[in-house]
Amino acid sequence: MTTNPVNKNTYLQDAVVDGVLRELMDIRAEMIAETLACQLRIDQVRGNNRDSARNLLHYLALRRRDLRPLQLKLAALGLSSLGRAESHVLATIDAVLEVLHRLTGQAWMPPAQESTVVDFAAGERLLADHSDCLLGAAANGRGVRIMVTMPSEAAEDYSLIHNLLEQGMDCMRINCAHDDSVAWAQMIAHLQQAERALSRTCRVVMDLAGPKLRTGPLDPRLAVLRIRPTHDDHGRLSAPARVWLTAESQQTAPHSPANASLLLPAEWLSRLFLGEQLKFTDARGAKRNLTVVDITEQGYWAEATQSAYIVPGTVFNHERKVAHADDRQATINLLPQAENAILLKQDDLLILTRDLAPGRPATYDSSGQLLTPAMIGCSIPEIFDDVRAGEPIWFDDGKIGGVIDRVEFAQVMVRITHVRPRGEKLRGDKGINLPESRLRMGALTPKDIEDLAFVVENADVIELSFANTAADVELLHEHMARLGDRRPAIVLKIETRRAFENLPTMLLAAMRAPCCGVMIARGDLAVECGFERLAEVQEEILWICEAAHVPVIWATQVLETLAKEGMPSRAEITDAAMGDRAECVMINKGPHVLSAVRVLDDILRRMQQHQAKKRAMLRELRLAHTLTIQQPVIDECTLTDIII
Structure with a gap:
């Protein structure tokens, strides 16, 4: 006796429908059980958020199983595959269940006490309402x-906020x-003024x-100011270096970009004249000079055609002779301290210290052997009580990675495992991440609690x-x-x-x-x-x-x-x-x-x-109109080739 293929296919289809229906009913039961088990949590939520809390719990119950096989079966039946159920989970399940019950000839009516509250329209409306409440009308x-995050200058610059x-x-x-709160208040005042002006x-x-983990400070390097003119690919001078000279007692900034700025005694500067050559010996012992090219009320411009290295103690001399030799000379007393950095390479050891004493790079002997590993402080030393050997640690937004080698009371030894082949520089005030450490840090610091008074009010x-x-x-x-x-x-x-x-x-x-x-x-x-x-x-x-x-x-x-x-x-x-x-x-x-x-x-x-x-969102697609509906003219040979 032969089996009718049509009857066989119908039987298989019915079996698939029955299996999908049973699985969805099990999922629905788990969702309802989840909300019943978490009723205390739901009761603690604000009244206007309770429907949303139930929907969240429904979604968590739904996603505790691998839905991919079920999704394929639902798609084959031409039904929703639950891929857009987030904002109305129970409504989506019930809609699919209703169709499945009809396919099997059964009646479907969810129990009254379990009736869907968040339907399709309500889910989208709740998210829209909550967005308006939090962020303002769209x-x-x-x-x-x-x-937009405000820069510090927004406290002074109304036009930026406007x-x-x-x-x-x-x-x-x-x-x-x-x-600080003074600057924050000014930013808010500027915003209120702009709102009135623009009716927005x-x-x-x-x-x-918050408790941002950061590296501590580093010992500054010896200050060296490099004056460097610009050269072309052949090494020929293409532009001299522009040097701004200003008085130590009344420093002024240049009105246009400068390659370097020098602080000198006001009386000594007052004797400068256009075209004068200021002679000096730089840090390498090279004899150099600057040419005075402009004199203004704010300061003096000079140019250099050769590279020079200026350090505190560098002596400048007037070109022309004056009555007393001491009046011809001026000494550079102050230069900005250069920022230090620790160069870290694969397998280097870094000591993270509990205190914020200035850190420093590693030191080596004359043969290149390590004397003392690099060390740097940590802004929140309490984390030393929570980290363990073998846990990963990252610095500077993930640019440098390592593994904690050893934990001691005053320091943590870190073995560097992730850097670029040529190494990476670690500086002070860079972020530290400990993704696998169970840190017992609260989210609110004493500063946050102090700031809250202003924040809550404004x-x-x-x-x-x-x-x-x-x-x-x-x-x-x-x-x-x-x-x-x-x-x-x-x-x-x-x-x-x-x-x-x-x-x-x-x-x-x-x-x-x-x-x-x-x-x-x-x-x-x-x-x-x-x-x-x-x-x-x-x-x-x-x-x-x-x-x-x-x-x-x-x-x-x-x-x-x-x-x-x-x-x-x-x-x-x-x-x-x-x-x-x-x-x-x-x-x-x-x-x-x-x-x-x-x-x-x-x-x-x-x-x-x-x-x-x-x-x-399937709006009208302009690209769909670009195809010209026209039969091409092809010869018999071409047509044969196409058919083959």
Whole structure:
């Protein structure tokens, strides 16, 4: 007896549908059980955030299993593969279940006490409402807001803030790691003035500095000032070095660029005349001279046609003779101290010290053998109690990597494992990351607690730096409560591996406030999680936050080359376009920040027509009209070749 292929296919199809239906029912049961088990957490969340908290818990339950085989089966049946379920998880599951029940001839009605609260429209509306609450209303034609970090000069330069607001800035960010409350107040006053002038509004966002781990100072090098003229490829002089001469007692800056500046006695300078040759012997014993080319009320310009090295004690002589020999001479007493650096190479040993005594490079004997390893201090010595041998350590945004070799009370020995082949220079005040160490550092430092009084009174949004646990968020709530009834919104800066791992619990703690958000601080996060994992990590943060209906700020190095140098790289333009996945994109300060805001505004407006979160927006595609529908004329031979 032969089997009818049609009946066999129908049987297989029914089996697939039944299997998918059972699996989805199991997933749904797990989601409901999750919310029941976490009811206490939900009750602690602010009332307007409870539906979002349930949706977050539903999403976490959904993502605890590998959904890829199920997704393929759903796609083959022509059903939703759950790829856009973040903001309305239970509604998505129920919609698919309803279709599957109909395919099997069964009735489907979810229990009344489990009825879907966050449906498809409500999920998107909640995220939009929370974004408006945190970041202000979106600009016309651009749903993603633009945040700009203020430079110190914004306290003095009203026009900078006015122009930024005019170009499209939606949030003004003040980093409390820099300047002081006087400067912050002036920046805010400038913003309020610009808002009135332009009839626009802008959120004030203040970033608490947090416990930033940094390297300590280094011993300065002996100050040496090099005067170097410009030569062409053949070694011929193409431009002399421009040297600014100014009085020790009343220093003035030159009005145009100088290759070097020298401080000399005012009375000695007053005797200079145009064309005079100032003679001196440099640090190498070479006889050199400077030619005076201009005399102004502020200072004197001289030119050098040969390279020279100036150190404290270098003596300059007038060309012409005067009555007393002492009047002909002037001595350089002061030069700016040069910044020191430690050159580290593969397998070098670096000593990280508990105190902040100035560090120094390694020393070697006459045969090149190591005498004393390089050493440098650490800004937060308490971490020495938490680190262990074998744990990785990174310096300067991941430029230098090492492994902790040994831990002692006063110092930690680090073996360098990751540097460029020619080595890398480590300087003072550079970041330190310990991604696998369980550091017992709170997110709020004494300075942060002191700054909070001003921040709570003046900011619309507080950014909590280096928040790693729900306890850090709760501590911020407590300090804010002690400062009065005003409640700025809270943004959690996710910049460590530990913060990423604790994101769900931190979100539930932050949702006790009426309004909260998350910043993906991609600089430290890349070092903590590994550069190769950054794309994956930021995707996961976007998914989790969308499930909680929490706005996301996309930050760190967005259009950085454009903001600093005036010309963007191709890669950062693509990166800025990906920021459309978030609710806000942050640009850091730079000389060309106005151009960066203008370009970002244009990119985000264009991308809005093509993408909303993970969903492609299929607007009319102009490229689809470029193909001419016309039969080509081909001969019989060509047609035969095509058929073959």
